[in-house]
Amino acid sequence: MTTEEQRKQNRERQQRHREKKRQAAYIPTAEEDFDKFPEEQGLALRDHVRNVQRDIKSELGVERFAQHWQDDSDAEYAIDAVARTLFAFKKGWMCQVSNPDGLHVAGTYFPDALGAGIVDAAHRYSLERSQTFSRLYRELLEILDNRFGKNTDDHAKAIKAEIAGTYVLKLPETRPEPKPEVSLRIAPEMSLSMQQLYQHCRS
Numbered sequence: 001m002t003t004e005e006q007r008k009q010n011r012e013r014q015q016r017h018r019e020k021k022r023q024a025a026y027i028p029t030a031e032e033d034f035d036k037f038p039e040e041q042g043l044a045l046r047d048h049v050r051n052v053q054r055d056i057k058s059e060l061g062v063e064r065f066a067q068h069w070q071d072d073s074d075a076e077y078a079i080d081a082v083a084r085t086l087f088a089f090k091k092g093w094m095c096q097v098s099n100p101d102g103l104h105v106a107g108t109y110f111p112d113a114l115g116a117g118i119v120d121a122a123h124r125y126s127l128e129r130s131q132t133f134s135r136l137y138r139e140l141l142e143i144l145d146n147r148f149g150k151n152t153d154d155h156a157k158a159i160k161a162e163i164a165g166t167y168v169l170k171l172p173e174t175r176p177e178p179k180p181e182v183s184l185r186i187a188p189e190m191s192l193s194m195q196q197l198y199q200h201c202r203s
Contacts, residue, residue: 027096027097027098028095028097028098029097029098029099030097030098030099030100030104030110031099032097033095033097033104033107034104034107034108036107037093037106037107041091041093041106042107044091045084045087045088045093045106048083048084048087049080049083049084049087052079052083052132052133052136053079053080053083055130055132056079056127056130056132056133059129059130059131059132059133060129060130074117074120074121074124074125075121075124075125075127077117077121078117078118078121078122078125078127079127079133081109081114081117081118082118082133082136082137082140083136084105084106084108084109085105085106085109085111085114085140086136086139086140086143087106088105088106089105089111089140089143093105093106093107094106095107103147111144111147111148112144112147112148112151112155112156113155114144114155115144115148115154115155115156115157115158115159116154116155116158118137118140119141119158119159119161119162119167120158120169120170122137122162123167123169124169141159141162141163142163144159145159145160145163
């Protein structure tokens with residue numbers, strides 16, 4: 001091998017090394033992580049979530065979530081988030097992403113931003129009447145608290161309160177309806193001028 005060929009080979013080796021380092025340091029966006037989430041893992045997640053939903057429906061005695069909760073999607077969101085996130089944590093299907101920054105799980109959820117929503121839904125819709133939901137939910141709460149318990153946002157606070165048994169569901173404020181204004185209208189022919197009224201009182 002000539003000197004020039006050796007130099008060329010060294011340059012190519014260095015380029016490959018730099019490219020590997022660049023790829024290893026690259027942090028994908030959340031959208032990229034979603035798009036590149038492996039199909040096989042996605043199918044496994046889908047089947048798992050469907051099985052969990054089926055068991056919860058059976059335990060709650062309902063055919064459709066929307067029918068049971070009057071088309072409110074918050075309960076369905078909480079069930080999906082709990083089932084999908086816990087399963088992905090156990091499988092190690094998570095990735096640090098950018099835009100927005102954070103830990104992305106199952107190509108779908110940011111687990112540090114789940115607490116307030118799932119705890120509220122669990123209470124608002126009495127989801128822990130389902131043994132399946134309660135088991136998965138409580139296990140996920142412990143994982144989230146261990147990972148993000150040092151945060152000071154509403155999600156971390158809701159999780160800590162739920163684990164401690166001190167969480168209180170915030171009900172929407174009900175404001176009294178304003179009383180209708182009463183206005184008296186006097187027909188022009190019935191109105192009296194001040195002079196007429198004075199004369200009327202004198203007579």
